[in-house]
Amino acid sequence: MALSGMGSAGNVNPNKSYEVTPAPNDSVSSLSFSPKANYLVATSWDNQVLCSTWKDDGSTVFTGGCDKIVKMWPLLSGGQPTQVAAHDAPVKEVAWIEQMNLLVTGSWDKTLRYWDLRQAQPVHTQQLPERCYALTVRYPLMVVGTADRNLIVYNLQTPQTEFKRIVSPLKYQTRCVAAFPDQQGFLVGSIEGRVGVHHLDDAQQGKNFTFKCHREGTDIYSVNSLNFHPVHHTFATAGSDGAFNFWDKDSKQRLKAMARCCHPIPCSTFNNDGSIFAYAVCYDWSKGAENHNPATAKTYIYLHSPQEAEVKGKPRVTTGRK
Template identity: 80%
Template structure:
């Protein structure tokens, strides 16, 4: 362990020379969400807080200014923006989802409840509904003007991950279940798949064209899965976020909003950019000294936000409050890092 500490000190917390967000949370970050309408970044944290910063980009530099914050009674696990960029939804260990009219300066109100912590939340603009996934093994759809869910969908196990690209929604649960929904018929499972990965699902991301999804697991592996049976030959898995015999979790998968390449981030402290169509890694960034539990692109893909902090994967006994500072960094992707490469026959290697 002493070697690792020495390495961390030498590398510093920011080996990629990203821009540091000011006044970060006091505990680990659980989710990051950019407004769909502007450069406002929201972070939820284990310190029970939901924070928002205004991010201002001027040429090659980026500045962050704290805008507002609100709190839950217990750690907050997830966040999502309404499509008009006015409102933030946040859910967590207090078993509720709050709707925060951030841009109008209003107070948060509780709009959804579960019987266990809320792990995932997403706004579905095409349906004008909020969807929430919980460790109580249910998925619930909410009209935010009503106190009871429009529909409760039983899941086979605890909800761990959720992704929506209407009409496609994919839910990852415990026991490696991946449940696919067609939101034009949201009360029926469209397809249930056992994850192509051998270990616990950590994250999912729907393809921008809604034809499939990515799934990431605790074993440093990503599966690329197409829904159409005729496209199954295009399915593959690949492994990374590994260092010798050490295997790290893939914590975050984000598609670039313009180029439709994707980013992965993991507990090894690395983030990478990939092109699934040519099966190539576009860019590998330097490893940070702590895990990256979450990440996200802004609405035009010009800013990639990622948090660097302890992810609790090695338990409380490996948490040292003296050294485990929480960071949120902003990386400005070069086009070469996120623009897909043309396919060259079958020789494209990852």
């Protein structure tokens, strides 16, 4: 990978982020950083890969996609990829659960499957009410968003049973979920430019709220990605409006609104210490194939170095005065 600080015409890079080159030939479907080093994996629709995740030791990447299988790529050893999981429909989400030494995969076949890499068959298959659209793991908490706006919460200490099933506080289709770093709740983002903040404890329900974002006037854009900062536990949203913003859920404040790129941001992620925020800028198919022009469509991957003021939480405002 080469890094360049040069912006591109058409206001693709208004925040003057570092550009990662070369970028994939088609739209980016996922970005994931190694938990051990600044290695970034991008998956793209050019080979119909939808999702990716790293093993906790940073040695291996797992990818899943439209071919209904999950491959393991031993990056550090330079070995060939091997199939480690399979579904009956495209694989939308993959996550490595370090504490269980298992891979969990979520598919449009309406199942979650847990895989021991030493076995060809899943060690457990969990039925979902609908297709898996989003998944987040922060052991022992796992939250799955499905096509019918259900949010299914699992305690991974007893993964065979649902801990709680919640209808999304948002009225439209779920696009992304992110577990709180303290495992006490989760964020959910939808296609309507809104984020829900939800606590699991019934006694904390008064702290739940939703807020609008990624909107401009009457134009409403999808929230495509939610990422918690690994140190400050604030979070980033990225959307089809081409913007990414940093937020503090505890003080209910937006910390920083970044300048909008001229194309959507379909996915984003922080590196392991939060010093780099990676995001892709490309067509995200939210306006259908008829609005995609292969002749002019380009894909970009950028790296932003967040300043502390952008990502460090602020004290709660207790009075109306400043």
